[in-house]
Amino acid sequence: MANHDADVIVVGSGSLGSLVALQIAKRGKDVLILEAGPVTPDWKITENFRTSPRKDNLNAPFGDIPFAPNSYTPGYVDFDADVAWIPGTLRIAGGTSRHWTGVAWRFLPEEMKLKSNFGIGRDWAFTYDELEPFYTQAEYQVGVNGADTSDYSGHNRGAPYPPRSKPYPLPPEAKPYALQRFQMRAAERGYRWDHAPNVRLSKPYAGRPACVGNNICNPNCPIGAKHSGIHDLEAAQKAGARLQTKAVVDRLEKDSQGRITAVSYLDYEGKRTRLTAKVYVIAAHGFETPKLLLMNELANSSGMVGQNLMMHPTLSMSFYADEPLWVGRGQYLHGANLQHRLRDDRASVSGGFYQFMNHNPALSTAQALFKEGGMLGEHLDSELRLRASQFMSVQLLLEDLPDPSNAVTVNTSFRDKLGQPGIKVHYRLQDYSKAALPRTIDDFANWVQAMNAVPQEVPGATWYNQHHIMGTVIMGTDPKDSVVDADLRCHDHENLYLVTTGVFPSVSCVNPTLTGMALAMRAGQHIAQQV
Amino acid sequence: MRTLFLLTCALLMAQVAHGASAHSTGAVPDLVDQGRYLATAGDCASCHGTSFAGGDAVPSPIGKIYAANITPDKQTGIGSWSLAQFSDALRNGKAPDGYLYPAMPYPSFTGLTTGQIQALYSYFLLGVPPVSNNPPQTSLPFPFYRPMMGVWNALFLEQGTPTGAIKVSGDVQERGRLLVETLGHCTACHTPRGQLMQQDSKRHLAGAMVAGWWAPNITPGTDGIGGWSNDQLSTFLMTGHTDIAVAAGDMGKAVSHSLSKLSKDDIDAIAAYLRVVPAVASDVPKRTASTQTSVIDVSALEPAGTTDWQTMLGHDTTDGNILYQSACASCHGIDGKGSNDLKHPSLLRLKSITGPDSATLVQVIAHGVNRKVGDTHTLMPSFRSSMSDGQIASVANYVSTKFGGVKGEVSASQVATILKGHVETPWLIRYARWLAILAIALATLIVVALAWTLIRALSHRRGRHV
Numbered sequence: 001m002a003n004h005d006a007d008v009i010v011v012g013s014g015s016l017g018s019l020v021a022l023q024i025a026k027r028g029k030d031v032l033i034l035e036a037g038p039v040t041p042d043w044k045i046t047e048n049f050r051t052s053p054r055k056d057n058l059n060a061p062f063g064d065i066p067f068a069p070n071s072y073t074p075g076y077v078d079f080d081a082d083v084a085w086i087p088g089t090l091r092i093a094g095g096t097s098r099h100w101t102g103v104a105w106r107f108l109p110e111e112m113k114l115k116s117n118f119g120i121g122r123d124w125a126f127t128y129d130e131l132e133p134f135y136t137q138a139e140y141q142v143g144v145n146g147a148d149t150s151d152y153s154g155h156n157r158g159a160p161y162p163p164r165s166k167p168y169p170l171p172p173e174a175k176p177y178a179l180q181r182f183q184m185r186a187a188e189r190g191y192r193w194d195h196a197p198n199v200r201l202s203k204p205y206a207g208r209p210a211c212v213g214n215n216i217c218n219p220n221c222p223i224g225a226k227h228s229g230i231h232d233l234e235a236a237q238k239a240g241a242r243l244q245t246k247a248v249v250d251r252l253e254k255d256s257q258g259r260i261t262a263v264s265y266l267d268y269e270g271k272r273t274r275l276t277a278k279v280y281v282i283a284a285h286g287f288e289t290p291k292l293l294l295m296n297e298l299a300n301s302s303g304m305v306g307q308n309l310m311m312h313p314t315l316s317m318s319f320y321a322d323e324p325l326w327v328g329r330g331q332y333l334h335g336a337n338l339q340h341r342l343r344d345d346r347a348s349v350s351g352g353f354y355q356f357m358n359h360n361p362a363l364s365t366a367q368a369l370f371k372e373g374g375m376l377g378e379h380l381d382s383e384l385r386l387r388a389s390q391f392m393s394v395q396l397l398l399e400d401l402p403d404p405s406n407a408v409t410v411n412t413s414f415r416d417k418l419g420q421p422g423i424k425v426h427y428r429l430q431d432y433s434k435a436a437l438p439r440t441i442d443d444f445a446n447w448v449q450a451m452n453a454v455p456q457e458v459p460g461a462t463w464y465n466q467h468h469i470m471g472t473v474i475m476g477t478d479p480k481d482s483v484v485d486a487d488l489r490c491h492d493h494e495n496l497y498l499v500t501t502g503v504f505p506s507v508s509c510v511n512p513t514l515t516g517m518a519l520a521m522r523a524g525q526h527i528a529q530q531v
Numbered sequence: 532m533r534t535l536f537l538l539t540c541a542l543l544m545a546q547v548a549h550g551a552s553a554h555s556t557g558a559v560p561d562l563v564d565q566g567r568y569l570a571t572a573g574d575c576a577s578c579h580g581t582s583f584a585g586g587d588a589v590p591s592p593i594g595k596i597y598a599a600n601i602t603p604d605k606q607t608g609i610g611s612w613s614l615a616q617f618s619d620a621l622r623n624g625k626a627p628d629g630y631l632y633p634a635m636p637y638p639s640f641t642g643l644t645t646g647q648i649q650a651l652y653s654y655f656l657l658g659v660p661p662v663s664n665n666p667p668q669t670s671l672p673f674p675f676y677r678p679m680m681g682v683w684n685a686l687f688l689e690q691g692t693p694t695g696a697i698k699v700s701g702d703v704q705e706r707g708r709l710l711v712e713t714l715g716h717c718t719a720c721h722t723p724r725g726q727l728m729q730q731d732s733k734r735h736l737a738g739a740m741v742a743g744w745w746a747p748n749i750t751p752g753t754d755g756i757g758g759w760s761n762d763q764l765s766t767f768l769m770t771g772h773t774d775i776a777v778a779a780g781d782m783g784k785a786v787s788h789s790l791s792k793l794s795k796d797d798i799d800a801i802a803a804y805l806r807v808v809p810a811v812a813s814d815v816p817k818r819t820a821s822t823q824t825s826v827i828d829v830s831a832l833e834p835a836g837t838t839d840w841q842t843m844l845g846h847d848t849t850d851g852n853i854l855y856q857s858a859c860a861s862c863h864g865i866d867g868k869g870s871n872d873l874k875h876p877s878l879l880r881l882k883s884i885t886g887p888d889s890a891t892l893v894q895v896i897a898h899g900v901n902r903k904v905g906d907t908h909t910l911m912p913s914f915r916s917s918m919s920d921g922q923i924a925s926v927a928n929y930v931s932t933k934f935g936g937v938k939g940e941v942s943a944s945q946v947a948t949i950l951k952g953h954v955e956t957p958w959l960i961r962y963a964r965w966l967a968i969l970a971i972a973l974a975t976l977i978v979v980a981l982a983w984t985l986i987r988a989l990s991h992r993r994g995r996h997v
Contacts, residue, residue: 037844041917043858044846050857051836063840092844204910207901212875214861222861224912234916 006032006242007531009263009277010499011249011292014095015513016520017283018232018241019141020499023524025239029531032275033236034247034265036068037092042230045098045220055363058088058099058467061219065091066417067268068248071287078411081427083313083465089285093245094230096285096467097513099219101332102199102226103355104144105510106135106518108153108162110342111351111399114506118346120432121401122505125477125486128162131518134525136166138517141235142227143205145170146197154338154353156192173202173211178325178392179335179356186450191443193335196355197514199227200331206231215360217332226331247273250420252280252296252496260298260496266418278531279495283520286469286502287408287423293473293483294410295421299490299498304483306409308402308471309425310507313350313433314464317444318364318393319453326389328360340439341509349435350398351509354443361391368456392451396440396459398433399509402471429463468512472502488523495530499523557614558656559649566654569647572714572797573640574789575601577781581788583659584608585666589634590742591728592956594671596634599626604661617655618648624688630680632669633687633728642693642713674967687729694718695735697808707804710797715789720746720781726959737811738887743952744780745888752810754887764802765795771902772909774873776882779895783902791904815887823879823936824866849921851929858914859926867934874909877934884935892927893941893949920946 008024010017013035021031040062048061059072068091069076079086090096109128114121139146146168151161172195175183183193200211200221211225221228237243247265255261264274282289290306293299335356342351365387369375375383400406406427414422440459448455476482479491484503490496501516508515570576578598579585585600603610609617612627620626624637631637643651687694696712699705711717722730723739737755738748748755756764763773771778771786778786790798837843848854856865863869867878878884883891899913914923921943928939941949959966 040844041846043854043914043917044844046861047853047857048836048843053836060838061843063843064838065840065844204901204908207899207910207913209862209910209912212862212870222857 004277005275006030006277008032008279008281008527009034009275010281010283011263012095012283012285012288013093013229013233013243014283014285015097015229015232016499016516017095017281018229018236019138019517019520020281020283020524020527021241022232022236022239023521024528024531025236025241027528029528031236031241032277033233033241033243034249034263035093035243035245036248037065037090038245039093042220042222042224042228046222049216049219058219059090062090062092062098067246069416069422071423075414076411076416076422077287078413078422078424081425081465082429083311083427083463085465085467086425087287087311087465087467087469089287089469093243094228094233097229100228100513101217103333103511104139104142104146104197104199104514105508106152106162107508107510107515108342111506111508120347122474122476124505125475131522132163132165134518134521135514136164137521138514140166140169141521142199142231142517143170143201143208144168144197144199144514145172145202147172147195150194152194152338154341168197170202170205173200173330173334175334176327176330176358178327178329178358181323181325182356182392182451183335186447189446189450191337191446192339193337193356196333196336198331198333201225211331213330215328215331215358248418248420249292250295252292252298254298254493258493260493270418279497279527281497281499281527283499285500286472289498289500289502290408290472291410291421291423299473299483299492299496301492302479302481302483304404304474304481306472307404307407308474309406309408309427309469310400310402310471310504311427312466312468312507312509313398313400313429314466315396315398315437315440315459316393316457316462316464317440317459318391318456319448319451320387320390320456321392322390322452324389325392327358327392330358332357332359334358340436348432350400350433352396352398352436353509354394354396357393357395361388364393365391391456393457394447396436397466397509397511398436399507400430400433402474402505403430408472466511468501468507470501470504470507470512473498473500475503475505487526488519497523497527558653560653560657562650562653563658566650566652567658569651569714570654571789571792572710573651574715574785576788577784582662583655584662584664586664590952591634592960593675593728596632596669596671597667600662600664600666601655602659602662603656604663607663607665608661609655610661614649614652617652618645621648621651623690624680624684629677630684632671632680633683636716636719638688638730639693639713639716639718641688641690642696642709672964674963683727687727694730695722695732699804699807703800703803704807706797707800707802710793710801711804715801717749721749724957726957728957728960734811734814736808738813738815740888740890740955741781743890743949744894745883745886745890746782747882747886748811748813749805750808750811751806752812754813755810756805757810761802764805765798768798768801770904770907774877775880777876777900778902779891779900780898783900787903813887818887819938821932821936821938824933847919849925851925854918854922854926855929858918859930867930878930879934879936881935884931885937889927889931889939889941890949892930893923893946896923896926897950919943920950
């Protein structure tokens, strides 16, 4: 066996890549992480956000690097979709979780066996019970606030669900005043608001301070109370993992048996470096991972690389209540209504959950006022103040199903400064998701009545999506219709692993990151045993 | 000559003490609770660890001194020590296997009574679970070998009297003296040290540098705690957090492990005693005043937004304005005034900013604050990994000048020195190795010369006889 540059090379220093590296490095193996972007500390991102005029652009504070474009770099993502948002992805040390909101749900056991339970979509290659210990490990690694008593299926059966082997590491934070008022006034119509587990600390944890309510969870928590991939990267480095930044990986080599033999990257001067390892991990999120595989014609005997894109179709709704609620105090997201998450009609209607949006409403109310026009001076000021105090908005996140025609491909009409191509997205909403609209309109009407409110945005006029990229390197037991197996190993390459939310065969309706982290913990333990 | 005399006296006294305690009984279950409280007041946990299994390094200008395992484990701890041996270690700095270094505050603990020693002994033998752990061996360079501490003790250890303790009257002040001078060993950090690391009794509690932190003047003068209200003093001791001071570093540990667990009466006794020790003026040069500012025009101190990726992702600026507003203002406010409840302190009031030395400010920016008192966990994050020495200096200087009202003049290289935990080494210690070699050479020369003279004299005499 030739001398290798490392036992394991991980492409991508985001939360998932770093957690895999941490798991492997902790067991005494030599891990090298390759990251396309540079290291930039949180304080610098805060500075960039404050001085940026593009406050509604999640990626803006992280810069447009011409050698490693992000998903908002003009022209990089060719987005052909009937949903509104290009998911914001980053190439920087710490990865896209540098700007995640920090909602840390677990999937339900039923949702991981969608095909078996409801006859639709696909099943995971293992059960919730097998993932559970890794959910717990991930929660303790990143610091999750949660309510140990909540039934997160939405059925309010009086016992915590899904099952957990250990309590949450941190208690839930208090519900903000606005949510308390909403909860009180909507309760008589049968609505319940649960605490939404999250990584915005309610108490100091692992050297990070508790949240003080700066209310800019995206793009960046200015005090590090919210977890980000930079914390996982630091933990991995502390455990001995090495980091090479400004390393844009574009090539993987394989031998006749399909084993990967080398990975190579370009630095920002265009200089190529070739490296070898026993095991290779691609942890480059749901866009870049399939792009890299497609560019190198790897892992694709099933033809599924890049296909089955799922992004959590989303409906947004908002209103002005008849009383000041002052949303924007505390963190971005606190409460969730889960009553439609797990219903009997799942075979025909997507599961969904509502999240209470606690963002500072100044920007959105001002934008609406300016659109209406006709207001100036003091009148404008007082109207803005009034509306900002009464504003409330809610998002419904919905499940989508794996469909090969919703896909990520290589965008060859774009070339970055290193000559690398961009990404092409094709996505169409499914009837399965759309079927949730009527009940959403009912709920919204109820809330408007309960709050004696004036509607601002009515659900359904625009379909949105989340910054969640799933399904693009799908997991399964059959190599003919999936890319990776239960251990996240490529069916086609025994020493190539894909650690990304792209492997999800079903996506629930809840935010995917914690599940991705649990997968990374699980894969890391497995890979460490292989080298 | 004097040394020899003192040494002889010390040995004789040690013999007497040894003889006396040999007749005492050993560990007594009824004394365990009293001993636990004394061990808390003595803050044994800060160095020996909360399990008392040892291992933490106590930095000194001579080298690292490792705290011993003081659990009752028979092999690696003190399980096989007799009460007399235990007493000898605490009061005389002499363990069964050799002399202790005075990083163990026996020059303070020497004030413990026989009854208190027995209570401590009972607690450590009966109330602490044994832990098998062999901490690293302390190995200091020549000539600071353990036997030399016998000489040090003869010179500087006043048996039965903690260094610097003053005569007081009344139960409260006497209790305060026990807690400050004997158990609390406050002098270990707050009193500056002389050429041989002995405490400078003329500057008792007047402030000193310890491993890169400034342990401030706690005497009652204006340079010390004279301006503190009783409430500020007791709140600080009990919680580590007031509007004018926040306990971090080793003081944070002392509050967490020790002071916060004492009774209010004992806290008041500590305050009462500190009010009557002689006030000592600071010998640190006064700092240049600056105008305290609390109105910050952010737009005037920040560049307009840019889209140039290298400017955006580069992070080597040493502009204190930008660094403070980006890294600190989210908690301490753009005007430095902190939060309304002062849980996030106002930087206009903190003594570590307005005080004579910037070392603690630098340490706190670099390492943050991480203090647990009961259920209250106070944490300021560390900026060591996200700022260079020069950037830490800029933040310290910005905060001092803008909010503290004193001109900040810390340089990047000073920050590096402070963070290394460097303390200026007394010249006698710095050159001790050469001085000792010189002394040995000189002594050898004298012996040779004497022998030579003797031989010559003898041979002369013989010659005469012949």
